[in-house]
Amino acid sequence: MPFPPFSRRIPAPREPNALGRAFSEARASGRQVINLAESNPTRVGAALPADLVLPALARSESLSYEPDPRGLPTARSAVASWYASRGTSVDPSDIFLAASTSEAYGWLFKLLADPGDSVLVPKPGYPLFEYLSGLEGVEAVPYPLEYRHPAGWDVDLDSLEAALKARRPKAVVLIHPNNPTGSFIGRRERRRILDLCGEAGTAVIADEVFLPYPLEDPAEPSFAGESEVPCFVLNGLSKLLGLPQMKLGWIVLAGPASYRADAAGRLEIIADTYLSTGAPILNAAGELLPLAAGFTEELRERLLANLGCLRKALEGEGSPYRVLRCSGGWTAVLELPRVLPEEDLALGLLREEGVFAHPGYFFDFPREAFLALSLLPRPEDFREGTGRLRAFLDRLLA
Numbered sequence: 001m002p003f004p005p006f007s008r009r010i011p012a013p014r015e016p017n018a019l020g021r022a023f024s025e026a027r028a029s030g031r032q033v034i035n036l037a038e039s040n041p042t043r044v045g046a047a048l049p050a051d052l053v054l055p056a057l058a059r060s061e062s063l064s065y066e067p068d069p070r071g072l073p074t075a076r077s078a079v080a081s082w083y084a085s086r087g088t089s090v091d092p093s094d095i096f097l098a099a100s101t102s103e104a105y106g107w108l109f110k111l112l113a114d115p116g117d118s119v120l121v122p123k124p125g126y127p128l129f130e131y132l133s134g135l136e137g138v139e140a141v142p143y144p145l146e147y148r149h150p151a152g153w154d155v156d157l158d159s160l161e162a163a164l165k166a167r168r169p170k171a172v173v174l175i176h177p178n179n180p181t182g183s184f185i186g187r188r189e190r191r192r193i194l195d196l197c198g199e200a201g202t203a204v205i206a207d208e209v210f211l212p213y214p215l216e217d218p219a220e221p222s223f224a225g226e227s228e229v230p231c232f233v234l235n236g237l238s239k240l241l242g243l244p245q246m247k248l249g250w251i252v253l254a255g256p257a258s259y260r261a262d263a264a265g266r267l268e269i270i271a272d273t274y275l276s277t278g279a280p281i282l283n284a285a286g287e288l289l290p291l292a293a294g295f296t297e298e299l300r301e302r303l304l305a306n307l308g309c310l311r312k313a314l315e316g317e318g319s320p321y322r323v324l325r326c327s328g329g330w331t332a333v334l335e336l337p338r339v340l341p342e343e344d345l346a347l348g349l350l351r352e353e354g355v356f357a358h359p360g361y362f363f364d365f366p367r368e369a370f371l372a373l374s375l376l377p378r379p380e381d382f383r384e385g386t387g388r389l390r391a392f393l394d395r396l397l398a
Contacts, residue, residue, distance in 0.1 A: 009134055009135055009136075009137055010134075010135070011134070017343070018343060018347060019343055019346050019347055019350070019359070022347055022350055022351065023350060023356050026350060026351075026354070026356075031354060032354060033350070033354050033355070033356050034354060034355045034356070034377070034381050034384060034385035034388070035356045035374075035377065036355055036356060036357045036373045036374055036377065036382070036385045036386075036389070037356055037357055037358045037372070037373070037374050038374050038376055038377050039330065039374055039376060040244065041242035041243075041244070041299075041376060042242065042243075042244070042245060044376055044377050044378050044381075045378060046242050046299055046302065046376055047241070047242035047243055048241045048242055048243055048288070048291060048295055052288070052291060053243065053246075053284075053288065056283075056284035056287040056288050057280040057281065057283075057284050058280075059280070059283045059284065061279070061283045062278075062279040062280045062282075062283045063279075064279070065279070066279075067272075067275050069096075069267075069268040069269075069271040069272035069275070070093070070095065070096050070097065070264075070268065070271065071095070071096060071097025071098075071250070071271075071277060071282060072097070072279075072282040072283065072285075073092065074282075074283070074285070074286050075097055075248075075282045075283070075285035075286065076092040076093075076095040076097060076250075077092045077286070078285045078286040078289045078290075079092070079095050079097075079250055079252075079285070079289065080092045080095060081289070081290075082240075082289045082290075082292060083222070083224055083252070085293065086212075086222070087221075088221070088222050088224050088225045089225070090224050090252055090254075093264070094252055094253040094254070094260055094264070095250055095251070095252055095253075096250060096251045096253070096264075096267055096271055097248065097249070097250050097277050097282065098236075098248075098249045098250060098251065098271070098276060098277065099247040099248070099249065099276040099277050099278075100236060100238065100244075100247055100248075100249045101207060101209060101234045101235070101236050101238070101249040102128065102132060102249075103249065103274075103276060104234050104236075104249050104250070104251045105129075105132045105205070105234070106132060106135065106136060107251070107267065107270045107271065107274075108171070108205055108232050108251065109132070109133060109136035109138050109171075110136060110270055111263065111266055111267055111270060112170040112171050112203055113136065113138045113170040113171070114137075115136075115137030115138070116137065116138075116139070117138055117139070117169070117170045118138065118139040118140070118141045118167050118168075118169045118170070119133060119138055119139070119140055119141070119169050119170055119171045119172070119173060119205075120140075120141050120142070120143045120160065120163055120164070120167070120169045120171070120172045120173060121133075121140045121141070121142055121143070121173045122142070122143060122144075122145055122155070122173065122174070122175055122178055123142035123143065123144055123145065123364045123366075124145060124178075124180060124181055124360070124363040124364050124365050124366075125142070125145075125175060125178065125179070125363060125364065126175070126179050126180075126363065127362060127363065127364070129173070138170075141163060141167055141169065142364065143155070143156065143159055143160045143163050143172075144156040144159050144366070145178065145181055145183065147181075147324060149322070149324070149325070150325055151325070152183055152217070152324075152325035152327055153178070153181045153182075153183035153324075153325070153327075154183070154186070154189060155185070155189050155193065157189065157192050157193070157196075160172070160193065160196065161196055164196055164197070164199075164200045164202060165200070168200065168202075169200075169202055170202065170203065171202060171203045171204065171205050171232075172193065172197055172202055172203075172204055172205070173205045173207065174193070174204060174205070174206045174207065174223070175207045175210075176206050176207065176208050176210075176211060176220065176222075176223065177210050177211065177213075177214075177327055177328040177329045178329070179210065179329055179330070179331055180329075180331040180333055180358075180363050180372040181324070181331075181333065182210075182215065182216075182324075182325075182326040182327050182328050182329040182331060182332070182333070183325075183327050183328075184214075184217065184219070184220040184327050184328060185206075185220060186220060187220065190220070190223075194226070194228065194229045197229050198228065198229045203229075203230040203231070203232065204223065204226075204229060204230065204231040204232070205231075205232045205234065206222075206223035206231055206232070206233045206234065207234045208222055208223070208224075208233055208234060208235050209234065209235055209236060209238065209239040209240075210239060210328055210329035210330060211235070211328070212239070212240065212292070212296040212300075213239070213296060213299070213300050213303060213328050213329055213330065214300075214327065214328045215300070215303060215304055215307055215326050215327060215328050215329070216307070216325055216326050216327055216328075217325075217327035217328065219328065223254060224252045224254050225254065226254040226255055227254070227255065227256070228255065228256065229255055230254075230255035230256065230259045230260075230263070231253075231254040231255050232251050232252070232253060232254070232263075233251065233252040233254055234249065234250070234251060234252075235249065235250060235252075236248055236249030236250060237249070237281070237285075237288070237289075239330075240289070240292045240295070240296065241288060241289075241291065241292055241295055242295065242299065243288075246281045246284075247276075247277065247278065247281060248277060248281045248282070248285065251267070253267075302375075302376075302379060303330060303375040303376070305379055306332075306375040306376075306377070306379060306382045307323075307326055307332055307375055309379070309382055309383050309386055310323055310332055310334070310373065310375075310382075310386050311323050313383075313386040313387060313389070313390050314334060314386065314389070314390055314393075320336065320337050320397060321334060321335070321336045321390075321393065322334070322335045322336075323335075326375075330374060330375050330376050331372055331373065331374055331375065332372075332373050332375055333360070333370055333371070333372055333373070334370065334371045334372075334373060335369070335370055336369050336370075336371070336393060337369065337397065338368045338369040339369075339396050339397060340369075340396065341368065341369075342359035342360055342361050342368050342369050342370070342371075343359055343361070345359065345369060345371070345396075346358070346359045346371070348392065348396075349388075349389060349392050352392055353388040353389070353391065353392045354388070355385045355388050355389055355392070357371045357372070357373055357389070358371065358372040358373075359371060359372075360372060371389075373386075
C-alpha cells in the first residue's frame with residue numbers, strides 16, 4: 001500500500017552538520033563550551049528580571065477570553081506608546097499582534113503572495129527565510145549586500161532594481177539592522193528602495209527587531225512612519241525585553257491610508273483564523289513595554305563592551321584579522337585569512353579551545369573566511385572566548 005506523500009513545502013529533515021554534531025557531543029560529554037554564537041538572552045542573563053515579569057503575567061484579566069483578531073486593545077495601545085516614545089506616531093488600529101515575528105512573516109506572505117510568487121531577501125542574511133517562505137509556497141530570492149571597509153555594508157541597489165524588474169516580487173524584506181551584518185538601511189538607500197518598490201508596486205517588509213541597539217553608528221528611523229509606500233514593520237518582545245519565550249510580536253501597517261485599510265481587513269481574516277497570542281502576555285504588555293527603554297540601553301552597554309573587547313583581542317597594527325563595521329544589533333563579523341574551510345575552522349576552534357562560533361556560510365556570505373560572533377554572552381565569558389579564539393587563529397597562521 002503506498003503511503004500518502006508529504007507536501008513539497010516541507011523539506012525532508014536534515015541530518016545535523018558536522019559542526020552541530022560536534023557541539024552537541026561536547027555538551028553531552030559535560031565539557032564546558034564558551035558559546036560565541038549564543039542568541040538566547042535567557043541563557044546569558046540578558047532578559048528582563050523575573051521579579052518584573054512574573055507579577056505582570058498574573059493579572060486576573062487573563063482568566064477571561066476576549067478574542068480580538070488584531071490583539072487586545074490595551075496591548076496595542078502599549079505598542080503605540082512605545083513607538084511614540086521613540087518619536088514615531090502609530091495608530092493602535094494599524095497594529096496586529098502575533099506570537100512572534102516568525103508568525104508575522106507567515107501572515108504577511110499569506111497576505112501578499114500567491115503560491116509560486118517571490119519575495120526578495122537580503123544576502124548575507126538569516127537562514128530562516130528559506131523555511132518561512134517555503135512553508136507558504138513562496139520563493140525567497142536573494143539580493144546582495146556589499147561591504148566596503150571601513151564604511152560598512154550597503155544594499156546593492158543595482159542588483160535590487162534588476163531583481164524587482166525581472167522577478168516582480170510581492171515584497172522586499174529589509175532587516176533594519178541586518179542579522180548578521182549589523183547594517184542599517186541608510187537614508188540614501190531607504191529613499192531609493194522606497195522609490196523602486198513604489199514603481200514596481202511591491203510592498204516592503206521591514207524587520208526592526210534590532211533597531212533599538214545601535215552600536216558603531218546612530219540608529220536610523222523606523223519604517224513605521226512611512227506614508228507613501230506600503231510597509232509592514234515587525235518587532236516584538238524577544239529583543240526589546242529579552243523575552244523570546246513570552247511570544248509576543250507585532251506588525252505595524254504603514255503607507256497610504258487606503259492601502260492600510262484594505263490590508264487590515266484582509267489581515268483580520270488571517271489573524272482571526274489563528275488567534276495565537278496568549279492572554280497573560282497581552283495583559284502584561286502595558287506594564288512591561290515601558291521598561292524597554294531602560295532594558296535596551298543596559299543591554300546595549302554589554303554589546304558595546306563585548307564589541308570593544310573583540311576589537312582589542314583581534315585587531316591592532318599588523319593584525320591579519322578584521323572586525324567588520326558593526327552599526328547595530330547583537331552580532332559582530334570577523335574576517336580572517338582563509339587558511340582552512342570555514343567549517344573546519346569552526347570545528348578546530350571547538351575541539352581545541354572549547355569555543356563555538358558560527359561560520360559565515362551559515363548566513364550566505366559570498367566568500368570565505370568569516371565567523372559570526374554573538375555579542376550577547378556575559379562579558380567575562382566573551383573575554384575568555386575571544387582570547388581563546390585569538391590563540392587558536394595565531395597557531396593556525398604561525
